[in-house]
Amino acid sequence: MSTNAAIDLALDRVDWRDLAAQTEEQPRVYTPGEVLMPEAGFMRGHGTFVEDENIKSSVAGVIQKVNKLISVRPLKSRYVGEIGDVVVARVSEVQQKRWRVDTNSRLDSILLLSSVNLPGGELRRRSAEDEQMMRRYLDEGDLISAEVQNIFEEGSLSLYTRSLKYGKLSQGILVKVFPALVKRRKMHFHNLLCGASVILGNNGYIWISPTKGQEEEGGEGGFAQNLNEHVPRGEREVIARLRNSILALAKCKLMIYDTSIQYAYEESLRYEAHELLQQNAIYDIGQQTQARLRDTDE
């Protein structure tokens, strides 16, 4: 009987540091407690604090200056929301007139009943029946795509889905990466050439789903979820390959956006989808993608 077991010897272990080795200029990195500069004339931002008239870093990361505002950005942390961000989130609790959702941030986020599009028209009063029907629209465990509407004082986020592009997610795969790997860009919804769509949540949650036809798109009020629809095997394979490519990018600490995903997907075609779970395949894809990205940058 043949098996698919792959045995990795410690000898063949991949050194992920090689991916980083090719850069010449490296920025100054700061560690917690390190003095950034004297306080005089500067303002302290995130990741910094003032002690003994010096601005000090409180996280490990790179410095960012905007005029006089000094902040330090950690390379890896929980999601810190900004208004307008696209997020993918999971409903964790149904409450009075609102849902509590998990967005991988420091506190649970809130989706108010008044900030969703209910079926049956844009301008509809929310009645007591709607409140009782809340679990019909979104139940615990459901995935949604949404936008950050507001940030409350303690830092929890208020989301909204009042646009036809947001709403409940149906069939697809969720991939979780560090939020810092997804850059804030104009577009976070992409229909890739390979025949699948991705939603790159700013919170590090990435949703991969089969591309919908034009006629199905929109008009569903964001709550239709067709789990009976058959997704053909070919599309499922594309989605699986895409998932593995995105995880390979994340493993190599490469930024995740449409171009890098496209490149990684193209590079991955040399392997079978299941081979992409192996270390050397991941490394190879990372290296090729990095090289191509640097070429296009120049």
Added chain:
Amino acid sequence: MAGKYDLLSEQGLRLDGRRPHELRRIKCKLGVFEQPDGSAYMEQGNTKVLAAVYGPHQAKGNQTESVINCQYSQATFSTAERKNRPRGDRKSLEFKMYLQQALSAAIKSELYPRSQIDIYVEVLQDDGANYAVALNAATLALIDAGICLNEFIVACTASLSKSNIPLTDISQFEEVSGGPKLTVAALPTAEKIAFLEMSERFHIDHLETVIETAMAGCREIRDILEAAVKEHLLHMGSASDFAKVG
């Protein structure tokens, strides 16, 4: 005086061949796990510790303060004699409490209202100074998780030989050979002591020098950890050219 059980030989070397002020070899690695928000592995001599940090995430209940939750656990195979239970015994609970105390001195908890930070520490091999190494590993894991700290919090142990020479970073063998053990957790740059523990008595005249020895050890460990963190950051960030994309 220098009998069979003295911690320092006549040549001025310790039982494992170190000089009195020398630390054991330190190896550390950040970001060893994918699942937690931050993780680290730390080896100090033969003491090996893994730490994982989850959070900050929504705390249960209605408190407005931030919650720092630690777990100290020691693998059943970590000691020469197999342990019955990895955690929940008196010693683990004590260490857990001490970890919580020391770490809350470093974490800027005013930035995390209504949040909880979970820190899990697992000792894989016990070769003395477990608490100190566990705390150092926890610091690295917190830094990896991007949690705001006042500065590195590091711990180091010290002892005193019979000839009254202070020793840095004592090993298991030195611990059981009957020297006193002093553990200091400190914020080295601010020169603040967050935690101090002493296991056996010695004359108060020596207390200051032993504490100073432990503090010197802390400073040295801090420099090693800082170098490790910087190296890790450069490796992590430069793959994507520190996010300079299109």
